[in-house]
Amino acid sequence: MSYLISKLNKAVRTFVSLGKPADCLIVVFFPHIQPHSALRPYVRHYLLLHVQLSNTPSAQRIKPIPPDADQSLFFYPRSVAQTIVNRNGETRPNPSSIFVGQQTSRINILHGEDHLIIQVCFRPGFLYQLLGGMPATEFQGKEIDAECLMDAGITELNNRLREETDYRRMIDLIESYLLKRIDSLARSLQLEPIDRAILAIKETNQLLSLDWIADQACLSSRQLERKFQERLGMGPKFYARIARFDRAFKLKASNPQLDWLDVAYACGYFDYSHLMRDFRQFAEVSPTMLIAQDNASPGTGNRYHG
Incomplete structure (x- = not known):
């Protein structure tokens, strides 16, 4: 205690x-x-x-x-x-x-x-x-x-x-x-290579190739897809997009002075338009609008489920 x-x-x-x-x-x-x-x-x-x-x-x-x-x-x-x-x-x-x-x-x-x-x-x-x-x-x-x-x-x-x-x-x-x-x-709780591969995707700002991820997980590309579906309900490419979007939202929310283009580059996006695409798909609004909605809600600026 x-x-x-x-x-x-x-x-x-x-x-x-x-x-x-x-x-x-x-x-x-x-x-x-x-x-x-x-x-x-x-x-x-x-x-x-x-x-x-x-x-x-x-x-x-x-x-x-x-x-x-x-x-x-x-x-x-x-x-x-x-x-x-x-x-x-x-x-x-x-x-x-x-x-x-x-x-x-x-x-x-x-x-x-x-x-x-x-x-x-x-x-x-x-x-x-x-x-x-x-x-x-x-x-x-x-x-x-x-x-x-x-x-x-x-x-x-x-x-x-x-x-x-x-x-x-x-x-x-x-x-x-x-x-x-x-x-x-x-x-049954042994940490497997696939778990380390998932963490690598979540924690990096770099774009990782599927071949590199599969190699880290000691799996073929087909096995990698199956393991990701098993543990996350989605493939590695889609999870990488969500992880990158999540990093961008958190970075901007905690550093409001940053320009969105700087956020995009810092989180591994090629340009602002790719970041905008992910915000439109995952948040249903523009990056600026999501931050405004989050700031207007209880627990302002805090990322949590509800």
Whole structure:
């Protein structure tokens, strides 16, 4: 517990008021909490955000969520978050905890009035192993109730998170559950060459050839395609596009002074038109419009699912 508290103390940023939208109060934000050492091969980090929106109109509680290069488990211990399912504004309530597969298109999330979200950001492709070899094609772009896929411990965890008021204790409860779950799967959780190839795509700003990726994964081109479909629900080329788009969005969001052309070159695009194409496909709006929509939403400038 002392290890976790020290990590949280380094990560915490507490805000009095966000300013946009009006009446939005960020109670607390832990943007990048490092996991326990035993979980680091599988969990990249945790994010915790608590936002009070009791006086905020629903139109100002919408968060745009374009695709990113990660797979995650999300917990909603307070108000129910809702996914907007069509242009008419109809919504679908999210369960208390959800797995989110690899997104290929944008979704919009309507925050509840007491919005507390905890994100467990996994290493890309890890859900395939955590869920016992469930092909990623079965949950690509979907939000699946974690209680339908995991053991009874996840239901108990959701109940305990709802009762808990200490943020540090919430992370501690989640870590305890994950440590037990991963320990039970230890023999099947070996890091394979394909996993290192996926990470290479996610973390590089360079264009990688399929031959190089296949060589790193010790696979033929056909085997590489099959393994990517198995773990991510898409081929390596398409995943590389999403990873590059994700890098560009995050870079601009955290460095608003940068010109979009500089962002394009820094993230491996040939030119601005190729970056624009990806934003139009994955975010359904121009780069400038996506940043504006993100800045106008609760949790401004923070990349998370909802």
